[in-house]
Amino acid sequence: MAGVTAGLWLAVLAAFGFSLKAIFVKLAYAAAPVEAVTLLALRMAFALPVFLWVGLHSSRGAVPLERRDWALVVALGLLGYYGASIFDFLGLRYISAGLERLILFTYPTLVILIGVLFLGQHIGRREWAALALCYVGIAAAFAHDLGMSRDTAAVWVGGGFVFASSLSYALYLSGSARMIVRLGTARFTALAMLVSTAATLVHFFATQPLAALVQPLPIYGYGLAMAILSTVIPVFAQSAAIRRIGSGRAALIGMVGPLLTIVLGWWLLGEAISAWQMAGAALVIAGIALVGRRSAA
Template sequence: MPWKHWNSDRIGVALAVLAAFGFSFKAIFVKLAYAAAPVDAVTLLSLRMVFSLPAFLWIGFTAGNAAPLTRRDWSTLVVLGVLGYYASSMLDFLGLQYISAGLERLILFTYPTLTVLIGVLFMGQSLEKRQVGALLLSYAGIGLAFAHDLQLGGDVATLLTGAAFVFGSALTYAIYSAGAEPAIRRLGSARFAALAMLVSTTATQLHFFATQPLSALVQPLPIYLYGAAMALFSTVLPILWQSAAIRRIGAARSVLIGTLGPVLTIFFSWWLLQEPVSAAQLAGAGLVLAGVLLVSRSKRKPA
């Protein structure tokens, strides 16, 4: 392998690891913010989006693809922006009020299998045996992780409420993932992400002003710091790192490296949040990751 290509490959792997690290830390920031002050999910998400907005506006204005937007483009952006960045994030933030960060990340990481199911149910795709196996592995892992939280004395109704919110987050993100590919091909990944973030920020602020008083934005300093950290280290930078990694090592390898995310979240929730870790939770994480790896494998084409 030529030195230049090998060096680019190493950089790509490092960027993919950094992206997985950043995305996995989002739940940690949310949990830390909830512990620091009685902030609600709507306000916390509003701060995250506002702090992220300048970076994505800059990305959108400097993106090279300047094709004019059609009415259909705007309709697609509105639907996907609301689903992918607003609804999914809101449901995730709500779920983290009820369940551990480790369980949240495992449930959220089922979105690749949900994307497969969406393709089967609504896009005429067939369900392969390996995909059935991936579904069984992933949801068996969720069951083990759920049992782990239940053994710690968690209330069943509370855990089910939190799990339902986070599963809704995974489902809306899966719908977003299934619909985003053609829009990204037309607009480019940077421009699409920037415009979708603009739509999401608008939806978030409308939600905030419709349900919260303006005084809710007055928060203790730690809440602002966690909101800014979440925007920078768990939103803007991971998206840029992931895009750069995909350019160097391809989407398939980037997705595989991204499976580090749940493991990292479990580790940091144990280290920073003092959430206990059990063999059942680790086994559940292993099953979920095995399911994601299985469903992410490309079907081998005949020679």
């Protein structure tokens, strides 16, 4: 019981941290004309010392990884926090933070479908009902955001990038549960993040001049905030939640993210908020409560 409760709260903490990421990205784009890959490189570079320390500490005395383990860690690292992040950062150039979070949170359905179709997993009626409640709520808020937009082409382009991010993250979550059990939460997460950081920096140096790292002070501030509040803390919280309650339930609990981003976008970015969005958020909360009671049981 205690482990399940801790898993639920860790999943909520991860959702809050990940929700802040979109806010920091939009604030950075408003502060200076920074490229998505440059902003992502700053985020990962600031987080690098933590992941190096955790990776070295957790690997001390541990069983060496086999070739298959390394292949899975590299693949999941590329999918989870490199692929998902770069697509998300690109999408945020075109759409609002609230709409980004709504599209991004299609990943729980993808996690469930991947589990059912390829991993032999089964979920109960209560989880399906919770999923339906959450997505009816997301659809209501999505309709509001789409109706408010004057540039539907930009919405579709940005939405396409963010959906690619959602798919990449769903693949990461689906493959990470087994590796977390095998390697441990801290070791797997640190290694996957080191792979993501290496891929991000290679991408940056291959496409941008070194001078692109010279940015106004606010950009460094947002990069550091993303590194700590939207990367280090939620990444480890998410992995710990997956270990306790599984990837499917962790993904469903994380659907509180759209509500958080809508509220934060209204408060910090001046994005519109409506009765449709609040009604949608209420349905999301109802779905999360349903999953929470099931998990506790």
